[in-house]
Amino acid sequence: MTGATTPASPRSDMVRNRRLLLAAATTAFAERGTDVSMGEIAQRAGVAKGTVFRHFASKDDLLAAIMLQVLDQLLDAAERLGSADDAGEALREFMTVGVETLAADRAFCEAIGRPSLQHAEVRDAIGRLCGVVETLTARAREQGAIRDDITGTDIVLLLGGIHQTAEPLLAAQPQAWRRYLALAFDGLSAAGARTLPHPPPGRLDLGDSPSAPAE
Amino acid sequence: MTGATTPASPRSDMVRNRRLLLAAATTAFAERGTDVSMGEIAQRAGVAKGTVFRHFASKDDLLAAIMLQVLDQLLDAAERLGSADDAGEALREFMTVGVETLAADRAFCEAIGRPSLQHAEVRDAIGRLCGVVETLTARAREQGAIRDDITGTDIVLLLGGIHQTAEPLLAAQPQAWRRYLALAFDGLSAAGARTLPHPPPGRLDLGDSPSAPAE
Amino acid sequence: MTGATTPASPRSDMVRNRRLLLAAATTAFAERGTDVSMGEIAQRAGVAKGTVFRHFASKDDLLAAIMLQVLDQLLDAAERLGSADDAGEALREFMTVGVETLAADRAFCEAIGRPSLQHAEVRDAIGRLCGVVETLTARAREQGAIRDDITGTDIVLLLGGIHQTAEPLLAAQPQAWRRYLALAFDGLSAAGARTLPHPPPGRLDLGDSPSAPAE
Amino acid sequence: MTGATTPASPRSDMVRNRRLLLAAATTAFAERGTDVSMGEIAQRAGVAKGTVFRHFASKDDLLAAIMLQVLDQLLDAAERLGSADDAGEALREFMTVGVETLAADRAFCEAIGRPSLQHAEVRDAIGRLCGVVETLTARAREQGAIRDDITGTDIVLLLGGIHQTAEPLLAAQPQAWRRYLALAFDGLSAAGARTLPHPPPGRLDLGDSPSAPAE
DNA sequence: GATGAATGAGGATTCATTCAT
DNA sequence: AATGAATGAATCCTCATTCAT
Numbered sequence: 001m002t003g004a005t006t007p008a009s010p011r012s013d014m015v016r017n018r019r020l021l022l023a024a025a026t027t028a029f030a031e032r033g034t035d036v037s038m039g040e041i042a043q044r045a046g047v048a049k050g051t052v053f054r055h056f057a058s059k060d061d062l063l064a065a066i067m068l069q070v071l072d073q074l075l076d077a078a079e080r081l082g083s084a085d086d087a088g089e090a091l092r093e094f095m096t097v098g099v100e101t102l103a104a105d106r107a108f109c110e111a112i113g114r115p116s117l118q119h120a121e122v123r124d125a126i127g128r129l130c131g132v133v134e135t136l137t138a139r140a141r142e143q144g145a146i147r148d149d150i151t152g153t154d155i156v157l158l159l160g161g162i163h164q165t166a167e168p169l170l171a172a173q174p175q176a177w178r179r180y181l182a183l184a185f186d187g188l189s190a191a192g193a194r195t196l197p198h199p200p201p202g203r204l205d206l207g208d209s210p211s212a213p214a215e
Numbered sequence: 216m217t218g219a220t221t222p223a224s225p226r227s228d229m230v231r232n233r234r235l236l237l238a239a240a241t242t243a244f245a246e247r248g249t250d251v252s253m254g255e256i257a258q259r260a261g262v263a264k265g266t267v268f269r270h271f272a273s274k275d276d277l278l279a280a281i282m283l284q285v286l287d288q289l290l291d292a293a294e295r296l297g298s299a300d301d302a303g304e305a306l307r308e309f310m311t312v313g314v315e316t317l318a319a320d321r322a323f324c325e326a327i328g329r330p331s332l333q334h335a336e337v338r339d340a341i342g343r344l345c346g347v348v349e350t351l352t353a354r355a356r357e358q359g360a361i362r363d364d365i366t367g368t369d370i371v372l373l374l375g376g377i378h379q380t381a382e383p384l385l386a387a388q389p390q391a392w393r394r395y396l397a398l399a400f401d402g403l404s405a406a407g408a409r410t411l412p413h414p415p416p417g418r419l420d421l422g423d424s425p426s427a428p429a430e
Numbered sequence: 431m432t433g434a435t436t437p438a439s440p441r442s443d444m445v446r447n448r449r450l451l452l453a454a455a456t457t458a459f460a461e462r463g464t465d466v467s468m469g470e471i472a473q474r475a476g477v478a479k480g481t482v483f484r485h486f487a488s489k490d491d492l493l494a495a496i497m498l499q500v501l502d503q504l505l506d507a508a509e510r511l512g513s514a515d516d517a518g519e520a521l522r523e524f525m526t527v528g529v530e531t532l533a534a535d536r537a538f539c540e541a542i543g544r545p546s547l548q549h550a551e552v553r554d555a556i557g558r559l560c561g562v563v564e565t566l567t568a569r570a571r572e573q574g575a576i577r578d579d580i581t582g583t584d585i586v587l588l589l590g591g592i593h594q595t596a597e598p599l600l601a602a603q604p605q606a607w608r609r610y611l612a613l614a615f616d617g618l619s620a621a622g623a624r625t626l627p628h629p630p631p632g633r634l635d636l637g638d639s640p641s642a643p644a645e
Numbered sequence: 646m647t648g649a650t651t652p653a654s655p656r657s658d659m660v661r662n663r664r665l666l667l668a669a670a671t672t673a674f675a676e677r678g679t680d681v682s683m684g685e686i687a688q689r690a691g692v693a694k695g696t697v698f699r700h701f702a703s704k705d706d707l708l709a710a711i712m713l714q715v716l717d718q719l720l721d722a723a724e725r726l727g728s729a730d731d732a733g734e735a736l737r738e739f740m741t742v743g744v745e746t747l748a749a750d751r752a753f754c755e756a757i758g759r760p761s762l763q764h765a766e767v768r769d770a771i772g773r774l775c776g777v778v779e780t781l782t783a784r785a786r787e788q789g790a791i792r793d794d795i796t797g798t799d800i801v802l803l804l805g806g807i808h809q810t811a812e813p814l815l816a817a818q819p820q821a822w823r824r825y826l827a828l829a830f831d832g833l834s835a836a837g838a839r840t841l842p843h844p845p846p847g848r849l850d851l852g853d854s855p856s857a858p859a860e
Numbered sequence: 861g862a863t864g865a866a867t868g869a870g871g872a873t874t875c876a877t878t879c880a881t
Numbered sequence: 882a883a884t885g886a887a888t889g890a891a892t893c894c895t896c897a898t899t900c901a902t
Contacts, residue, residue, distance in 0.1 A: 036301025038368040154394075154398075157380045157381070157383060157384070157395075158380055158395070160379050160380060160382070160383075161376040161377060161378075161379045161380025161381075161395060162376060162380075163376075163379075164375050164376045164378075164379035164380075165372045165373055165375060165376025165377075165379075166372070166376075167375070168372060168375075169372070169416050173416070174412055174414070175413055176416065177239040177413075177414045178412045179369075179375070179411045179412060179413030179414075179415070180372070180376060181397070181412060182409075182411045182412050182413075183369075183403070184399070184402055184404045185399075185402075186401075186402040187398045187399055187400075187403075187405065188398070188402075188403040190402065190405055194397075196394045196397045196398055197393045197394060197397050198388070198390055198391055198392075198393045198394030198397075199394075200383050200394070201388070201394075203393065
């Protein structure tokens with residue numbers, strides 16, 4: 001099993017294994033949620049169980065790594081779209097990419113609000129994402145594409161909500177989320193609407209914080 | 216062990232235990248999702264493990280019972296509001312009750328689309344709920360309170376989505392869902408909006424259907 | 431469930447229940463072996479679980495009661511045949527009845543050599559059976575129908591052995607035991623055969639006796 | 646935990662553990678039947694519970710493995726004796742080995758006719774055994790050592806029967822089976838005996854066959 | 861660095877048995 | 882005397898994690 005034809009340097013093997021593992025785990029978690037066992041991921045990646053733990057000290061770490069992957073994709077998208085001329089269209093495009101990403105990843109949703117979020121890195125990435133999206137959102141606001149009282153964090157949160165709305169339909173109608181994305185966007189751009197009742201969320205602070213300020 | 220004030224008859228004790236179990240399970244599942252063990256639920260209810268299984272033959276049955284509880288509440292609310300004069304306001308009120316209910320129940324969302332749904336009773340209840348909500352929705356449509364292309368099933372699905380949007384905030388801001396409910400409602404009532412891109416969902420048909428028609 | 435049409439005296443109800451229980455247990459154990467649960471037996475008898483335990487303090491006691499039933503049947507048969515003219519034929523007839531009984535009772539065989547045998551009553555009944563069969567055997571010996579070195583206990587033990595020989599066939603060929611009974615009988619009547627190598631067993635002494643004398 | 650003298654490589658440890666497990670399971674099952682728990686077997690083998698399941702995916706697999714062990718021993722014996730000059734003596738020798746083997750293994754008998762038999766491997770081994778024994782038997786028949794109407798399958802079945810006959814005595818008289826083996830052999834060689842009443846069994850076909858042909 | 865065997869806590873579930881009514 | 886709810890020990894099995902090679 002180790003007798004590969006081209007061992008290359010040990011370093012490169014490790015890199016390759018890490019890539020295999022992330023790929024396998026991404027697929028597995030996306031398909032079947034966070035309950036997939038480490039054993040199965042090892043198998044799918046074609047490595048031994050011990051190797052999984054050499055790369056990711058715990059299942060939680062692996063989950064965090066995968067969430068980071070997804071978050072990075074989203075971050076990239078948001079950054080890429082940050083300079084588009086039509087900020088409203090850019091925002092819509094970002095949300096499309098975002099919901100599409102979630103729709104393909106069952107674990108991501110499950111994992112939100114779980115111990116993985118106690119990983120500082122994940123929290124940071126979410127924070128950063130909210131920041132970049134805030135830029136996007138601000139421009140859309142200024143261009144009048146969306147109403148005044150919407151923040152970047154709102155947008156990020158909506159990704160999960162839109163996905164969740166369509167989730168029960170996805171098995172039968174994989175594109176159903178488009179319907180609810182359009183609906184949400186209509187809400188976002190509702191011109192003369194009354195101001196939203198609850199204040200906008202600040203930077204997302206997730207995790208166990210038992211210091212929940214409530215209201 | 217429970218130190219109840221009135222042990223009464225074994226019958227009444229059983230009723231009491233069932234209530235304790237449902238309460239414990241509802242809370243536990245709501246707080247920590249479907250992974251809570253039967254053992255913990257027993258402990259929380261102050262009964263022995265065996266007692267849980269006397270009342271609910273399997274974990275899945277327990278989950279189904281809890282979903283039915285929630286669905287029944289929603290069904291009641293929808294029926295109660297079915298005859299209100301202002302159908303738009305009634306629909307909004309229903310959605311308020313609905314999201315509020317979900318906000319208190321984490322498991323409910325997880326459980327949608329899971330084996331518990333293979334319980335005919337749960338499927339039936341969902342079907343019935345969609346039916347009653349369709350009535351509510353139709354009236355709101357006729358009265359011009361919401362746009363034309365929204366169905367009762369859309370509304371039911373939105374409950375989960377709105378809740379999910381706010382979910383990461385709930386620990387810190389338990390009322391945050393009100394913000395996203397208002398936002399969604401603005402989308403629903405968007406007067407001149409373009410028709411939504413994806414066709415409305417039919418009656419919710421969940422479960423294993425591997426005959427996913429895709430699109 | 432208690433509202434029978436004719437309660438009769440409480441005494442007679444108890445007798446009736448005992449009979450129902452023994453019948454249900456006999457059938458259940460015979461069909462599926464000693465693993466049937468007390469709960470199922472209660473159900474089959476149409477009584478509550480508690481009632482089973484009022485009549486038989488433990489599952490072991492119930493098993494013992496059922497073994498006693500079977501042993502009594504065999505005892506009756508042996509006594510009835512004790513006065514037949516043709517002792518050889520009588521012995522053969524007894525063995526036929528005996529094996530037939532076992533063939534219909536899966537639990538009996540399983541239960542031999544188990545804790546149930548620690549019930550003095552069962553041990554006594556086996557002892558008594560060996561005694562009566564010894565009479566039958568002695569007459570057959572005297573009449574020259576079987577060889578000299580066979581005892582009643584040998585015969586009793588053979589019942590189980592013959593049954594066991596055929597057991598794997600019984601599902602497909604319920605009468606297969608007749609073949610092995612005939613074969614055994616041919617061995618028993620082998621005229622000029624050498625004396626059997628191991629001394630005849632004494633009175634059966636079963637149970638945990640850790641004082642096994644070995645040889 | 647085991648204090649072995651030579652831990653050697655993990656591979657060799659695994660082999661050693663497998664051996665320990667088989668030994669522990671063989672003893673445990675032989676002594677107390679199939680009810681011994683996997684936990685106890687682990688303990689007896691000096692390994693953790695999980696290790697049992699790494700080696701045998703289920704209790705049934707473990708039982709099957711043990712039956713295969715026994716069947717292999719018997720198969721070896723039968724093959725070894727297949728070429729002896731005196732086929733009658735060879736058959737007797739085979740039966741001696743066979744019963745002796747069973748006498749040391751209580752589970753084997755219990756397990757016959759149980760789900761373990763649905764393991765194709767076990768069924769196959771039994772079939773093969775019957776085949777080899779048929780050879781042995783045919784030669785004994787031809788040499789006039791046993792009567793005409795006895796098949797190899799009869800012989801295999803008799804092993805269990807003879808053992809069962811002596812079983813209640815084994816604790817006190819471990820060699821008692823020799824008596825019943827001799828008796829059975831006398832039946833097998835009964836020269837002028839009438840033909841046996843029930844047709845000989847075909848190849849042993851065990852398992853769920855609900856197509857029981859009856860008779 | 862990789863391997864995969866071993867570990868053992870934990871999970872769902874069953875069942876004999878007890879006991880309040 | 883009968884009921885059937887409650888109990889909790891025991892069972893099989895899974896899985897994250899550790900560690901010797």
